[in-house]
Amino acid sequence: MAQKPKVAFYWCASCGGCEEAVVDLEENILKVVDAVDIVLWPVAMDFKKKDIEAMEDGSIAVAFINGAVRMSEQEEWVHLLRKKAQMVVAFGACAHLGGIPGLANLNTKQQVFDTCYRDVPSNDNQAKTVPGLDSTVDGHHLHLPVFWDTVKSLAQVIDVDYYLPGCAPPPDLIWGAINAILTGQLPPKGAVLSPNKACCDDCPRKDTKPDKIEISEIKRPATHLMDPELCFMAQGFICMGPATRSGCGNRCIEGNMPCRGCFGPMDDVYDQGAKFLSAFASILAPKDEAGIDKLLDQIPDPTGTFYRFSLPTSLLHRRKTGAPV
Amino acid sequence: MATAAYEPRIVAFFCNWCTYTASDLAGTARLAYEPNAPVIRVMCSGRVDPQFVLKALQEGADGVLIGGCHPGDCHYQEGNYKALRRFRLLKRVLTQFGVEDERVRLEWISASEGDRVQHVINEMTHQLRALGPFHQARS
Numbered sequence: 310m311a312q313k314p315k316v317a318f319y320w321c322a323s324c325g326g327c328e329e330a331v332v333d334l335e336e337n338i339l340k341v342v343d344a345v346d347i348v349l350w351p352v353a354m355d356f357k358k359k360d361i362e363a364m365e366d367g368s369i370a371v372a373f374i375n376g377a378v379r380m381s382e383q384e385e386w387v388h389l390l391r392k393k394a395q396m397v398v399a400f401g402a403c404a405h406l407g408g409i410p411g412l413a414n415l416n417t418k419q420q421v422f423d424t425c426y427r428d429v430p431s432n433d434n435q436a437k438t439v440p441g442l443d444s445t446v447d448g449h450h451l452h453l454p455v456f457w458d459t460v461k462s463l464a465q466v467i468d469v470d471y472y473l474p475g476c477a478p479p480p481d482l483i484w485g486a487i488n489a490i491l492t493g494q495l496p497p498k499g500a501v502l503s504p505n506k507a508c509c510d511d512c513p514r515k516d517t518k519p520d521k522i523e524i525s526e527i528k529r530p531a532t533h534l535m536d537p538e539l540c541f542m543a544q545g546f547i548c549m550g551p552a553t554r555s556g557c558g559n560r561c562i563e564g565n566m567p568c569r570g571c572f573g574p575m576d577d578v579y580d581q582g583a584k585f586l587s588a589f590a591s592i593l594a595p596k597d598e599a600g601i602d603k604l605l606d607q608i609p610d611p612t613g614t615f616y617r618f619s620l621p622t623s624l625l626h627r628r629k630t631g632a633p634v
Numbered sequence: 635m636a637t638a639a640y641e642p643r644i645v646a647f648f649c650n651w652c653t654y655t656a657s658d659l660a661g662t663a664r665l666a667y668e669p670n671a672p673v674i675r676v677m678c679s680g681r682v683d684p685q686f687v688l689k690a691l692q693e694g695a696d697g698v699l700i701g702g703c704h705p706g707d708c709h710y711q712e713g714n715y716k717a718l719r720r721f722r723l724l725k726r727v728l729t730q731f732g733v734e735d736e737r738v739r740l741e742w743i744s745a746s747e748g749d750r751v752q753h754v755i756n757e758m759t760h761q762l763r764a765l766g767p768f769h770q771a772r773s
């Protein structure tokens with residue numbers, strides 16, 4: 310019997326949702342298991358790093374890696390997988406764009422540690438212990454990975470062959486990608502495996518989007534009722550649809566929530582947040598500085614909103630280092 | 635980088651109908667001003683995509699100057715209002731990115747205001763000289 314292609318799944322700075330997405334393949338997962346030989350999947354099976362190190366270079370057909378890269382251990386792992394795998398797929402928004410963990414790039418490691426280990430009210434850490442690199446507990450020496458100041462996308466650390474977008478990627482897209490890989494029907498290297506058009510193009514509400522929108526009040530899902538049929542932008546909600554790649558099945562819109570941009574930008578866009586900002590600012594009603602500023606006060610966190618999933622892969626990557634807080 | 639050798643690099647996006655013409659006028663009038671701001675001519679300040687500003691900063695600019703027609707004077711009616719809205723929103727984002735206020739500036743300069751071009755470029759160059767270079771992590 311011909312050898313089945315070897316497949317690895319790995320996670321870095323990840324919430325586990327992308328692992329869940331693989332399980333969401335439901336019965337198709339059995340077909341995957343039939344067709345391939347899973348050699349690494351830390352969330353589900355017990356493999357050790359040394360097992361992978363012992364493998365021949367290039368002997369893994371494809372490695373699916375989810376999560377952003379923010380620690381030295383993750384960096385070591387993805388370099389190892391790059392060496393062992395013929396193809397690397399950045400799986401999900403965190404690996405593709407930096408994702409939600411990437412929002413930490415508006416802060417420093419110190420600020421993250423202060424918040425997590427000192428300031429959060431639910432903390433019970435009177436000794437003010439923070440993770441260090443080396444420590445000794447009960448005579449056992451412990452060496453922890455280095456936590457970086459800056460969160461990176463996978464392609465900022467290793468060469469990536471394909472990107473599966475989404476937080477998390479939807480099952481049909483995953484299944485399509487696996488089939489394309491197994492049958493060798495892949496687009497050119499570097500492609501994002503989802504159609505290169507805007508979310509708005511597929512949106513069930515697109516016919517309710519007027520040609521000319523003028524926003525004089527910016528609404529938020531938490532504080533305003535949302536009409537279940539009308540284009541969110543026409544209602545005054547921030548919807549990232551115009552600056553986001555399609556292919557998710559408009560699942561947020563279907564659930565009566567505006568798009569938050571998890572599929573990332575279309576090809577030829579350098580910076581998803583700036584692209585959205587440009588489109589959004591142009592449809593605001595006021596024309597004078599005071600009126601504009603008053604309206605913009607209704608967006609409490611513009612960067613976190615426009616770059617919710619893409620901060621590390623934005624043109625500036627992170628908050629300027631050394632900038633005063 | 636030795637600070638003595640530091641000269642700010644400013645990328646200037648000037649509207650064809652007003653600020654670009656004003657910089658031409660500054661030239662013919664032989665107004666001397668700092669040579670730190672090479673000009674990119676655009677048809678309207680409304681053509682300046684915020685991505686241009688970020689791209690300039692990412693590629694090594696220390697500041698970006700956008701020049702357009704005074705309110706009410708845009709050749710395309712609304713372009714400068716769009717520019718202003720984008721600019722006000724972009725400034726908020728830039729502040730969150732830790733980019734200092736002096737680095738990105740929008741000015742309305744009409745075709746006859748050559749002296750204003752001189753003044754703004756001089757002022758911005760001096761401010762950025764004092765502020766120092768814009769270092770941003772690049773990958």
Ligand code: SF4
Nearest residue numbers: 324326401402403476
């Ligand atoms: S892309 Fe979304 S689901 Fe996947 S690891 Fe990141 S946060 Fe979780």
Ligand code: SF4
Nearest residue numbers: 509512540541548550
């Ligand atoms: S802006 Fe949002 S709601 Fe409106 S058409 Fe686009 S994706 Fe749909």
Ligand code: SF4
Nearest residue numbers: 557561568569570571
């Ligand atoms: S609607 Fe937007 S945020 Fe929601 S899944 Fe699709 S791309 Fe992601």
Ligand code: FES
Nearest residue numbers: 649678703709713
């Ligand atoms: S034509 Fe000058 S700003 Fe529009």
